[in-house]
Amino acid sequence: MKIALFLTCVNDTMYPETGKAMVRLLRRLGHDVEFPPGQTCCGQMHLNTGYRTQAKHLVKGFSETFDAYDAVVTPSASCAAMIRDWHPRLAPRTAGLASRVHELTEFLVDVLGVTDVGAYYPHRVTYHPTCHSLRMLHVGDRPLKLLREVRGIDLVDLPDATQCCGFGGTFALKNSEVSAAMCADKVTAVRETGAETLCAADNSCLMHIGGALSRTRAGVRTVHLAEILASTEEDPS
Amino acid sequence: MTSQNAMPTYLGMPSFPDAARRAVADPRLRGNLAHATGTIRERRADAVAELDDWGALRESGKQIKDHVLANLGHYLRVLEEKVTEAGGTVHWARDAAEANRIVADLVKATGETEVVKVKSMATQEIGLNEALAEEGIAAYETDLAELIVQLGHDRPSHILVPAIHRNRSDIRDIFRKEMPDAPADLSDSPADLAEAARRHLRAKFLSAKVAVSGVNFAVADTGTLVVLESEGNGRMCLTLPETLISVMGVEKIVPTMRDLEVFLQLLPRSSTAERMNPYTSTWTGVHPGDGPRDFHLVLLDNGRTDTLADEVGRQALRCIRCSACLNVCPVYERAGGHAYGSPYPGPIGAILSPQIRGIGSEVDASLPYASSLCGACFEACPVAIDIPEVLVHLRARAVEDGPRHPVEKAAMTAAGWTLRSPARLALAQRAASASRRIVAPRGRIRRLPGPLGAWTETRDAPAPPKESFRAWWARTDGGRAPDPGHGTDPAGPGGTEDAKREKGEDA
Numbered sequence: 001m002k003i004a005l006f007l008t009c010v011n012d013t014m015y016p017e018t019g020k021a022m023v024r025l026l027r028r029l030g031h032d033v034e035f036p037p038g039q040t041c042c043g044q045m046h047l048n049t050g051y052r053t054q055a056k057h058l059v060k061g062f063s064e065t066f067d068a069y070d071a072v073v074t075p076s077a078s079c080a081a082m083i084r085d086w087h088p089r090l091a092p093r094t095a096g097l098a099s100r101v102h103e104l105t106e107f108l109v110d111v112l113g114v115t116d117v118g119a120y121y122p123h124r125v126t127y128h129p130t131c132h133s134l135r136m137l138h139v140g141d142r143p144l145k146l147l148r149e150v151r152g153i154d155l156v157d158l159p160d161a162t163q164c165c166g167f168g169g170t171f172a173l174k175n176s177e178v179s180a181a182m183c184a185d186k187v188t189a190v191r192e193t194g195a196e197t198l199c200a201a202d203n204s205c206l207m208h209i210g211g212a213l214s215r216t217r218a219g220v221r222t223v224h225l226a227e228i229l230a231s232t233e234e235d236p237s
Numbered sequence: 238m239t240s241q242n243a244m245p246t247y248l249g250m251p252s253f254p255d256a257a258r259r260a261v262a263d264p265r266l267r268g269n270l271a272h273a274t275g276t277i278r279e280r281r282a283d284a285v286a287e288l289d290d291w292g293a294l295r296e297s298g299k300q301i302k303d304h305v306l307a308n309l310g311h312y313l314r315v316l317e318e319k320v321t322e323a324g325g326t327v328h329w330a331r332d333a334a335e336a337n338r339i340v341a342d343l344v345k346a347t348g349e350t351e352v353v354k355v356k357s358m359a360t361q362e363i364g365l366n367e368a369l370a371e372e373g374i375a376a377y378e379t380d381l382a383e384l385i386v387q388l389g390h391d392r393p394s395h396i397l398v399p400a401i402h403r404n405r406s407d408i409r410d411i412f413r414k415e416m417p418d419a420p421a422d423l424s425d426s427p428a429d430l431a432e433a434a435r436r437h438l439r440a441k442f443l444s445a446k447v448a449v450s451g452v453n454f455a456v457a458d459t460g461t462l463v464v465l466e467s468e469g470n471g472r473m474c475l476t477l478p479e480t481l482i483s484v485m486g487v488e489k490i491v492p493t494m495r496d497l498e499v500f501l502q503l504l505p506r507s508s509t510a511e512r513m514n515p516y517t518s519t520w521t522g523v524h525p526g527d528g529p530r531d532f533h534l535v536l537l538d539n540g541r542t543d544t545l546a547d548e549v550g551r552q553a554l555r556c557i558r559c560s561a562c563l564n565v566c567p568v569y570e571r572a573g574g575h576a577y578g579s580p581y582p583g584p585i586g587a588i589l590s591p592q593i594r595g596i597g598s599e600v601d602a603s604l605p606y607a608s609s610l611c612g613a614c615f616e617a618c619p620v621a622i623d624i625p626e627v628l629v630h631l632r633a634r635a636v637e638d639g640p641r642h643p644v645e646k647a648a649m650t651a652a653g654w655t656l657r658s659p660a661r662l663a664l665a666q667r668a669a670s671a672s673r674r675i676v677a678p679r680g681r682i683r684r685l686p687g688p689l690g691a692w693t694e695t696r697d698a699p700a701p702p703k704e705s706f707r708a709w710w711a712r713t714d715g716g717r718a719p720d721p722g723h724g725t726d727p728a729g730p731g732g733t734e735d736a737k738r739e740k741g742e743d744a
Contacts, residue, residue, distance in 0.1 A: 007706055009656060011706065012666070012705055012706045012707055013662075013665075013669065013701070013705055014699055014701065015702070015706075016702050016704065016705055016706035016709055019709075019710075020709070023716055024716075034715075035706070035710045035715060037659055037707060038659050040656045040657070040658070040659055040662050041656040041662075045652070046653055047629060047633075048610060048629055048632065049632060049636075049645075050605075050629075050632030050633045050634075050635055050636035050637075051633075051636060051649045051650075051653065052633040052636075054649060054650070054652075054653035058656055061657060086629075131609070131610070131611035131612055131613075132610075132612070135612035135613070135615070135616055136612060162613075164567045164609050164611035166567065166609055167609065168609025168611070169610070170606075171606065171608065171609045172691075173688060173689065173691045173692060174254060174606050175253070175257060175568070175572075175606065175607065176254075176691035176694060176695070177254070177258045177261045177262075178261055178568055178572050178607075180261075180694065180695040180696070182567050182568075182609070183695070183696070207698075207699060210697075210699070211692070211695075211696030211697045211698060211699070212695060212696045212697075214681055214696075214697040215695060215696055
C-alpha cells in the first residue's frame with residue numbers, strides 16, 4: 001500500500017510536530033509514508049469563505065498531487081471532510097481519490113484495523129470531538145477507542161463535548177465576538193476537567209481553544225491526538 | 238403604540254456581526270437564551286429518541302416536500318380549485334406589498350377596524366401588522382409570546398418562542414405598562430401572567446369579526462388547511478370570527494391528507510418537544526352555521542420562486558418552521574434572534590432571508606457567514622435541510638453578487654496565489670519562521686495587525702515554528718537522515734525547546 005501523508009497547509013506551516021508524530025506512528029506500525037512535496041491546501045478556507053474559483057484551483061492541485069497513491073492519510077478531520085464531501089462536487093473526477101482519503105483515526109481503526117498503537121502518555125487528558133470529525137466525517141468513537149488503549153493515560157470526559165468551540169475558519173475573524181463567546185464556554189468546560197492536556201483530531205480548533213487557554217493562563221496545553229498516539233515510553237512527546 | 242414603535246422595519250439593519258456584538262455583550266440576554274435553548278434542546282432530544290423510525294420519518298418528510306417543490310405549479314392549481322369548490326376565495330400575491338394590499342382590502346370590505354391574529358411567520362415576513370396599521374386597522378396578536386412582543390413594541394427573536402429573549406419579570410413589567418386590563422399588582426408567576434393574558438385575549442376573541450392566520454400545511458387534494466398550536470388561541474380565531482383570512486407561503490402544500498401523518502409527527506417533536514401539540518385545527522372552505530362565513534386564502538410568493546430556481550438553495554423551502562435548528566445553534570444562542578435582521582432568525586434564517594430578499598444588502602450578505610459550520614442544525618432538521626451546504630453555497634453568491642469587500646478579496650486572492658504553488662508556500666513558510674523571534678518573542682503572539690487583530694483580542698496566536706514540516710522533511714529525508722539541529726526527530730525525543738513552546742508549555 002502506497003501511503004501519502006496530506007499534512008494540510010496549517011499543520012505544515014504551524015504544527016510540524018504533528019506531521020513528525022504521524023510519520024513516527026505510522027512507521028512504528030510498519031507502514032512507510034511519503035510526503036508528496038507538491039501538496040499545499042485542500043481549498044477549504046477559500047470555499048467556506050465564498051471564493052469558489054480559488055478553491056477549485058486548489059482542488060485540482062490536490063488531485064494532481066495525490067492521485068497516484070492507494071491511500072492518503074491526514075491529521076485534519078476538517079480537511080478530510082472537505083475533500084470527501086466537497087471535492088467531488090467541485091470537480092467530479094476527484095470522487096475516486098476522495099474516497100481514498102482518510103482522517104488519521106479512521107485510517108488506524110478502519111484501514112489498519114488497530115486500536116492499540118502501543119502508545120504511552122502518562123498525563124490527564126481530555127478530548128474535544130471537533131464538529132467536522134463528528135458531524136461531517138462521522139468518526140464516532142474511533143478517537144476515544146484509540147485513546148483508551150494508551151498506557152498511562154488518565155482520560156477524562158469533557159462536559160458538553162459536542163458543542164462547537166467557535167473556530168469555524170474565517171468565522172473566528174468575521175464574527176469574532178460570537179466566536180470568542182463560544183470559545184470561553186469551551187475553555188470553562190476544559191478547565192472543569194482538571195486535565196493537563198486537551199487533545200483533538202484537528203489543530204485548527206486546538207489553535208483556537210489553545211489561544212484562549214494561553215491568554216487566560218489556564219495551564220492546559222493543547223496537543224494533537226497524533227502526538228499522543230506517537231508517544232512511547234522510550235520516546236515520549 | 239406610537240407610529241415609530243409600530244414600524245419595526247428590518248430595512249437598513251446592521252450586518253450580523255455588528256448586531257451580534259451587542260447581544261454578546263448583554264449577559265442577561267445570553268443567560269435567558271442559554272437557559273431557554275438548553276432546556277428545549279434536551280427535551281427535544283428525548284422526544285425524538287422515543288421514536289425508533291425517526292430517520293425514516295425525516296426522509297419521508299424530505300421526499301414529500303421535494304416532490305411538492307418539483308411539482309409546485311400543479312399542486313397550487315389543485316389547491317386553488319379545491320379551496321374554491323369548498324366555498325373559499327383564493328388570492329395570489331407576488332410580493333409583500335401585494336399580499337398586504339389584498340388583506341387590507343378584504344378587512345376594509347367587512348367594515349371592521351380590528352382583527353385578531355393567530356401566530357404566523359408569513360405575516361411577520363410581509364410586515365402585515367404594520368401595513369394594516371397604516372390603513373387604520375388594528376391587528377391583535379393572540380399567541381402569548383407574540384402578544385408579549387407586540388405589547389413590548391419589540392421584534393420577535395425566535396420562530397416558535399418569539400419572546401424567548403424576555404424573562405418573566407420583563408413580561409410582568411410589559412403587561413403592567415402596556416396591557417390596559419392587567420391587575421396593578423400582577424406578579425411574575427407564570428400562572429398569574431397567563432391568567433392576565435387569558436382575560437385580556439378573551440375579550441378580543443369574543444368581539445372580533447375578522448381573523449388573520451398563517452398556515453402550517455395545506456392539503457392540495459382536499460383544499461384543507463391546517464394550523465398547529467398550543468394555547469387554543471388559534472382554535473378561537475379560526476372558529477369564532479365571521480371572516481377568516483389565511484396567508485400562506487406557496488411552499489406549504491402537502492399532496493394528500495395521508496402526508497400529514499408524517500408531518501404531524503415531525504413538527505411537534507422537533508419544535509415543542511411534545512409527542513403531539515395540544516391543538517390541531519383543520520378547515521376546508523366554509524360551512525353554513527359553523528365557523529367563518531367568508532374564507533380567503535392568500536398564496537404568497539415573495540421571493541420563493543427565485544429560491545426555487547436555485548438548485549442548492551431551494552431545499553430551504555422544505556422548512557416547516559419548527560425552530561429545532563435555532564435551539565441547537567451555538568451562534569444563535571450567543572447572538573440572539575434580533576441580530577439576524579429578519580423574522581427568520583437562526584440557521585434557517587441565515588439561508589432563507591438572503592434567498593427570499595436577495596443578497597444585495599449588508600445584512601443579507603452577512604447572514605450566510607453567521608455560522609461556524611458546526612453542522613448541529615443539519616443534524617436536528619426534521620426535513621434534512623443541509624443548512625451548512627446552503628450556507629457555503631450562499632457565501633459564494635455573496636462574494637459574487639453581494640456588497641464589495643475589496644480588502645478581504647485582496648487577502649483571499651493573495652492567499653490563493655500563495656497556496657497554488659508549493660514553492661511559493663515554502664517561501665512564505667520560511668518568511669514566517671524567520672520572523673518568529675520578532676513576532677513572538679515569548680513563543681506566542683499577543684497581538685496581530687489589521688483584520689487579524691480580531692483573533693488576538695481574546696486569543697493568543699501560536700508562534701511560527703523554526704522550520705515548516707516540508708523544510709524538515711527535505712532536510713532530513715523524511716526523518717531518515719540524522720538531524721543534528723533538532724535531536725534525532727522523529728525517532729528522537731521530540732521534546733525540543735521549540736516543540737515544547739509550540740505546545741504552550743511555557744504559558
